[in-house]
Amino acid sequence: MSGNATPSSTPVKSTGLHIGDAAPGVAKKDPILVAHGIKRQFGGLTAVDVAHVEIPRNAITALIGPNGAGKTTFFNLLTGFDQPNEGDWSFDGKSLKGVPSFKVARMGLIRTFQLTKALGLLTVMDNMKLGNTGQRGEKLLSSLIPALWKKQDAEIEVKAMDLLTRFKLDAKHEDFAASLSGGQRKLLEMARALMTDPTLVMLDEPMAGVNPALTQSLLDHILDLKTQGMTVLFVEHDMHMVRHIADWVIVMAEGKVVAEGAPDEVMKNPAVIDAYLGSHQDVDLGAVTGRITLPETK
Amino acid sequence: MENTTVKRGRAARLFAVMATTALSLGVLLMAGPATADTVNDEMPYKVSGNVQNNGAPLAGVSINVSGNGINADVLTDAEGKWKVGVSEKNAAYTVTLDESTLPDGVVVVDNPETADIVEGAVMEVQVGPGGRVTMNYFIGKGERVVTSMVDQVVQRLISGVNFGLMLALAAIGMSLIYGTTGISNFAHAEMVTFGALGAFVLSELGAPIWLAIIAAIVLSGLFGWGLDAAIWAPLRRRNTGLVQLMIVSIGLSLAVRYTYQLFIGGGTEQLPGADSPKIKLFGSVALSWIDMASMAISILLIAAFAWWLMFTRMGKATRAISDNPGLAAASGINVDSVVRVVWIVGATLAGFSGILWAYFRPGIRWDMGGQILLLMFAATTLGGLGTAWGALVGSLIVGVLVEASTLVIPSDLKYVGALVILIVILLFRPQGILGRKERIG
Amino acid sequence: MDFLGILNSTAGFILAPVTIAYALAALGLAVHFGFAGLLNMGMAGFMALGAYGYAIGILSFGLPWYLAALVGLGAAVIFALILGIPTLRLRGDYLAIVTIASAEILRLLFLTKVFDEYTGSADGLFSYNGEFQESNPIPAGTYGFPPFEDTAAMWWVRIVGIIILAVATFAVWRLVNSPWGRVLKGIREDEDAIRSLGKNVFTYKMQALIIGGVLGAMGGLVLAMSSNVNQGQYVTSLTFFIWTALLLGGAATVFGPLVGSLIFWVLQAFLGLLFPALAEQGLLFGLSSIQAAQIKFIIVGVALVLIVVFRPQGIFGNKKELTFVR
Known part of the structure; x- marks a missing residue:
């Protein structure tokens, strides 16, 4: 045991x-x-x-x-x-x-x-941001105009950082996800799921x-x-x-x-x-x- | 039902290009035909051309240019040249080549690739605002005959089976390589060309054709071994990804293809015996002994291959790896050595297929393999990627389809039919006819 | 041997319409493969549509040149939809085979005599650039200095080409650095993961296929503006050459395709002149100068193999951000 x-x-x-x-x-x-x-x-x-x-x-x-x-x-x-x-x-x-x-x-x-x-070739932060739903910048046309989505993206980043801190991955937010250990990837995946x-x-x-x-x-x-x-x-x-x-x-x-x-x-x-x-x-x-x-x- | 059609010229192709250039401005009319190498010379603007027979000029060929008040006959001179003055620009002219004035056994064909005969040898020439237009006639060996519909169908079916068997030899190897290594091998086309080129070079060096063919097939096998040893085996050890391997095969294909062109140039060469006469079987269905030998040997080779794949140790190991590489390796099969044998077998079959393709087209070109690469892909996909029997079935379907489709669609679209079928199959049954569903996705 | 002359002619390719056309097509392929992971082996087909759409729009339908250009781009959108709706659900290498076959079908349709009235079949199309050149604000004459010396007509093609390229590059740069691009890169890595996060993967792949296809059609358009249109240009080898240019620069980058195309064409031009010149001097083992001209294509093939194996991220790509995920 x-x-x-x-x-x-x-x-x-x-x-x-x-x-x-x-x-x-x-x-x-x-x-x-x-x-x-x-x-x-x-x-x-x-x-x-x-x-x-x-x-x-x-x-x-x-x-x-x-x-x-x-x-x-x-x-x-x-x-x-x-x-x-x-x-x-x-x-x-x-x-x-x-x-x-x-x-x-x-x-x-x-x-x-x-x-x-x-998603190994994306950074940990990008992985997290992908979880957020309803992003204006994910629409093709509005993605071309940063003014439309920059503010929302910054808010998402705060939320993501918050979750990453809870999952103790905050120090790694700039790293590619591929560099994480197997367990850290599980944590990232769960944290990413919570972003939704x-x-x-x-x-x-x-x-x-x-x-x-x-x-x-x-x-x-x-x-x-x-x-x-x-x-x-x-x-x-x-x-x-x-x-x-x-x-x-x-x-x-x-x-x-x-x-x-x-x-x-x-x-x-x-x-x-x-x-x-x-x-x-x-x-x-x-x-x-x-x-x-x-x-x-x- | 009787129908006037044409038979494909199967022998050494005569090939002529008549380049027609029309320059025009003013209007000068001249009535009445004349026969000379230059007609209406007093007009400042000319339609001219050059009729050649594979570099040798064809003299005394009668050509008629008509339209916009012009109706002039002209004969080619000793250099195959002719010239006709024309009257207007932004106008259409009809150029007709009188085939009865061509040497015996030569007709106008639509293009040198398919060598299908054009009805009437009539072409429209549009003189554009720029005043320049280039018109091509191609001339190939063939004869005009009257063939019944049934005979046509039978002839096309036999031709299709012949083509399909030839395609199968190449496609089986491609499929086997895909099954064992996961590579979509674009360089397979060059392995096909290799066999034909090998036989050609050896026979040019003085070897009798039977020896040249056997030696070329052996060399093809060695070529496959060499490719594996030099390129594929090291990449396997590096664990190179499948997409990378595919692009490597594309690069290899380009490098090898242009190396061929470096040595034999851009023209068409013939193997000895390519112009063997046709033997009438029944009705107007006729085959040359090369066609018959080609089909017989294809069937024998495929049977031998089947025996190898089903009953030998190596063949069983190959199938095991195609089914499940991990399991095969775990059960003690030396994957690397089996894959090497697969490359040798695949290259040997491809090389032989190339020799048959050289007789079927007919002719040897540096990019002859590339011309059937997509049909090989179509055949392997149709049958089910990675399954040898699927490739055989797929090849026969593609072969018959390509040849038979010319009964209903223009012959310069005959490959389109096969490629459309390929796409449709991928949409509705991506695993192919004989493939299993788990292979997908 | 006129080495200076060779260098001079080579330098001319830095700004050649063909280089701009390759850059546009390679940029499109970067969107397809580098960012969305789509194995498009039929780029030549998209380019052919841009070129033929433009020429046919002018010659057969009498459209003004800018509307004819839109016809070409619109044809690429339709081709992408026809290609994508059924095939984007298929595995990567299947997409490769479908796209290569589709591009070849298009070429054969442009070659066949059946549509000769519109396509000019084997002769292709020409004499359609009159109106485009009438819109040329540059007075007739020759401008520039060697090696960048050319007629007003060619300068107009270059200027229009460079404007198209600049706008396209800026748009792609914006796109891939936006949340939209983030989703696209995520799909390249693992589309199931993206699906599980509530993104409509199919829509994104289709948008990428259309955008890349339109960029390819723009490449064909620039080619058509600078010369004639002939199906013989849009063969499978063209797709492979554009892949080489893309991988040379780096598939998952925005500026890599541009630099890759530049290097590709400058090297092509240089080697294509150098080897025949060497052969004429008898320095190439007795090869004729015609034979020697083939060597550059052999080098393209070998280069493609070497890049993919030893530097798959290209010259400008990030080693960590390799695009060969699978």
């Missing part, structure tokens, strides 16, 4: 998120994202087949499951980076079916990627490849998102992180949601243990699947 992967203070868990028994597809009191009958097939292989799932508002939800469970594909489907063969899903009551990824993002649903997509002022942040393996020294601050940042009123959905393998910060856990296996519930209960669910380990019960999942000491790079 390692203390690295725990937040600096004991997080306040949100409870009472669901209505009725915690079973796969259980209804939430205040769902922000609802997906129904989502199916995605590659060739003959069904990668995702989710009957029904709801993500609770202003809570931290973890999406876990063994490799190949379809977590990232499900992420891609929800955010418009891939289209399902069938199914409906909505965000804040608005259907997202057929909505292209950039419009999904504009609605306030922002995602990060498993393999970080820091999202309502729902979807993080794909935020801890993968992050230096243990940085994991703590990353966890704090994720908890911060909740305090600031945002909703977080994240994919993670590290069970300790899931236990400590998640308010709700959704378990996927072979493309289906096999269990849902509060972190401590769901870990005891036989279906979950089955999904991870076959019949080997009574094994601490964290010891087997969690990265007790996190590797420097992936």
Whole structure:
């Protein structure tokens, strides 16, 4: 066991998120994202087949499951980076079916990627500024007249610097993003996502490849998102992180949601243990699947 | 249905340019035809030209210039020259070459690339406000015959299969190289030219043509090995990006292409046997023995290649790398040596394709490979980039399409059809006919 | 050997319309490739549209020269739309093959006899610059000093060309240093990341394709103003030469394409005169002077390979801001 992967203070868990028994597809009191009958097939292989799932508002939800469970594909489907063969899903009551990824993002649903997509040949500051929405200078014609966008750009820079300071990247704002370490890139990507002022942040393996020294601050940042009123959905393998910060856990296996519930209960669910380990019960999942000491790079 | 059409001149091409220059101002009319090398000489402004047969003048060719009150016949002189006075500027004249006065077996063709015969050998000359206009007639070997529609279709299909097989030899190698290394190899065109040039140079040096061809194919393989050893292998070790590799292949293509031109010049050369006679098969469908040998050898070579790819150790390793380079390397395949073999095989096939292309066009030029480069790309993309069988299927489709399309569209647009198909395929099925979807994106 | 004469003629290319045309086209390619990451291998097609649009506008439709010029640029916009709508979603090397094929299709359409009435087919188009030269404010005569000595007509072409180039360069400089340019560079790096931040990637790529294409058409326009229009000029090799000029200067820079074109043409002119002169002196292993003139093209090819491998950022590019991301 390692203390690295725990937040600096004991997080306040949100409870009472669901209505009725915690079973796969259980209804939430205040769902922000609802997906129904989502199916995605590659060739003959069904990668995702989710009957029904709801993500609770202003809570931290973890999406876990063994490799190949379809977590990232499900992420891609929800955010418009891939289209399902069938199914409906909505965000804040608005259907997202057929909505292209950039419009999904504009609605306030922002995602990060498993393999970080820091824009290496842009400076850290430019990376941050790209996150801001509604920039006048990003329109072709007005970009030609600096007077139209200089003031807004300066405001964005202040906001970006503020976020960079919180993520302890302020000293590097002039560096090319390519010069950052893997963990710093994850931080940059998260900070950049926050520049968009999202309502729902979807993080794909935020801890993968992050230096243990940085994991703590990353966890704090994720908890911060909740305090600031945002909703977080994240994919993670590290069970300790899931236990400590998640308010709700959704378990996927072979493309289906096999269990849902509060972190401590769901870990005891036989279906979950089955999904991870076959019949080997009574094994601490964290010891087997969690990265007790996190590797420097992936 | 009977239809008057023409057959492509398949032999040594005679090539003539009549440069017509018209200078004009005043109006002087002269009626009545005359036959001399200079007509209406008293007029201050002339339409003149020079009819040559690959540098040798064609004397006694009758040319008529008409329009704006002028109707003059003129015969070319011993130097192939002729001259006609004209009356007005900003006016059109009709220039007609009387093909019955050309030597036997020679007709006017639309341009030296496609060598398709022009009906009637009539051309309009517009004398612009500048008073200068240049008109080109090209003359190529061929004959006018009456061919039935069915025969035309059959002839075009056979020609298309022949062209397609030739294209396949080049495209398969290109596709294999793309599959194993990810390079869109623009220099493949120069590997095609290399084979034809090699055979030509060796036969000029006195080797019998069969020996020259065999030696040229061996040299092509060595050329592929040399390119890999000198350029591609070091770039692989540097982990050069795919876009960079593509641009390297463009630079290489330019350098090699102009090196060819440095040595053989800008003209067209012929391989021995290029003017072998046609053998009538049925109706008016005729093939030369070179056409038949070309198709037979192509099929044999493709079969041999198929055997190599499917059943030999090296062939299996090649397919494994095309499928998944990382996995292949992890399972103990020496990627570097397989890639080198792929370059050798690709260059050998391309070189052979070049020799066939030299007989098909016919003729050897420094940029002959470049003329079919885009068709090779079209064929490999059509079939599915990186799949050898796709390249074969794609080549046959492109070949037949190019040749058959001349039945319905002007022959100088026949490559356009293939390129349009290429783009359409990329839009609706970017993985090609035989490709898998995961290769894309 | 008249070495001074060679240097003199070479210096003349510093201000030649062809150099200006290359600079415009290379600038367009910089927007495409250097800033947006689009592998456009069909720049010759955009240039041909600028030139033919201008000449056909005057000859066939009797437009004033400035409207005819707009026809050429408009044709490039339409070509970019036709090309971009289906292909901008495809992977990079597919775009390369589609653009090279499209440019060749255009050239074959200009070559075919079917449209001879408008395009002049193999002969091309000429005698359309009369009205443009009538607008020439410079009195007839010869101006300048050697090697920059030329007729009033050619000076007018140069002045118009340089004005177009200056405005275009300023506009591109403004664009790439704006938030718009920032998004474009982001797309070059990773378009999914930009998409996830709510930017409409397709629109930006299309805008870049159109802007670069119009710059290429401007290059064709300048070429057409200075000489005749013939499809033989707009072959695939032209695209490759412009790539060489671009990479020489630095693809992800604004002034690199300009300097790259200048170096390219000055070297071309110099070598194109030097080698034949050397050959005439018998200093080139018995090559004829016609053969020797080919050497410069071989050098272009070798130079392209060497730049891409050893200095991919070009002469002025930032080593850290390499453009070969993938």
